[in-house]
Amino acid sequence: MDYSQLKCHYDYIIVGAGLYGATFARRATDAGYSCMVIEKRDHIAGNVYTEPVEGINVHRYGAHIFHTADKRVWDFVNELVPFNRYTNCPVAKAPNGKMYNLPFNMNTFYQMWGVETPAQAQAKLDEQRAEAVEAMRADGVTEPRNLREQALTLIGHDIFEQLIDGYTRKQWGRPCESLPAFIIKRLPVRMTFDNNYFNDPYQGVPEGGYTLLVERLLDGVDVLLDTDFFDRRDEWMSRCDKLVYTGPIDRFYDYRFGKLQYRTVRFETEVVETPNYQGNAVVNYTSADVPFTRIIEHKHFETFGQAVYDNPRTVISREYSTEWSEGMEPYYPVNDDVNSAIYTRYEEMARRETKVKFGGRLARYRYYDMAPVIAEALSAEL
């Protein structure tokens, strides 16, 4: 839509056409409020944006797999676009040259140690965990102080060396000793032959891509693309009763308490003249000597079995994790002590606002998955 087609005044102006902004706009529109969404990119959908390349929906800002235990959220999205049966089962190529199943489960333990039963795997894990606990005790430590100690006491040194150490260093740009233990705690350790990366009961990818989902969320909503809110901030503020802001919170307050840090990802996407490049949507490269963290083969999110061969081409993306700097897309908040303290000061300012609501990943400076972002927008006060 054009600037000239906008109404003079809206009940809500929403900054950001990502999942938070679009879900909020849907609810407010259905409740009878007039809404307008401003988006600085040239497309809707924020980081879940998918675009067709060679007939394949490519996840431009990284692989997105929807998973949730929240039935209300699952039903809400499925009413807009049916989700398929995609289940995330990544595999990892390790420094020793072998492939392993993820998350850590009986298949991984069999591949790593040749163990065939849960009891055998448990014995191996207990032995390696005991070594790690012993080493920590020698240092006078009882609780894991960092990601390295957490990983060694959770899963042992073999898996740490082959599947965790190099990948984590690449992903975070810091040694495992300098990272908080909680990052690794969310990875499941399963004593069953189950390669499903997530524990949630509902999982899938929208048939036709995430952009279609967001298009349906924004049906009937005025959307202005290629527009940075800050270029006309005063005008937008005066043209609405309430503003919903989903961009970076530090920018909203002119960085007065300092800039928040992020990690970002650079994607190298290419079309390959083969129907099936790696046989799986996600292959992690856990060696520190390989510069990228993983390769995504997009067709496997929506095409299964023999149908993969119907398209003679495929699209792959290599992901390189890097430190964020001005002008790059902010992806992962760095929730360390310094950044959390800065965020708390912005949050205090936000709480005092009467006309502005803050929502989503950047405004809340939180590593939110898609389902919690939608849940938050569904329960936000109108």
Ligand code: FAD
């Ligand atoms: P965003 O999608 O970032 O939307 C915010 C929008 O605001 C953007 O479009 C931005 O351009 C716009 N904006 C910002 N500032 C301005 C401004 N000044 N003016 C106008 N517009 C502005 N979640 C999962 O559940 N499963 C996954 O597998 C998964 N994988 C991920 C992989 C990667 C690499 C990343 C980075 C995230 C992943 N996520 C995943 C998380 C998921 O992307 C987020 O939960 C979701 O996209 C957040 O939606 P949002 O609306 O808060 O933010």
Ligand code: UDP
């Ligand atoms: N991780 C790892 N090896 C892998 C996959 C994950 O060591 O092959 C570790 C890594 O530290 C990562 C954390 O587990 O930061 C969480 O992984 P997840 O895939 O949940 O991270 P995401 O990329 O979704 O944030």
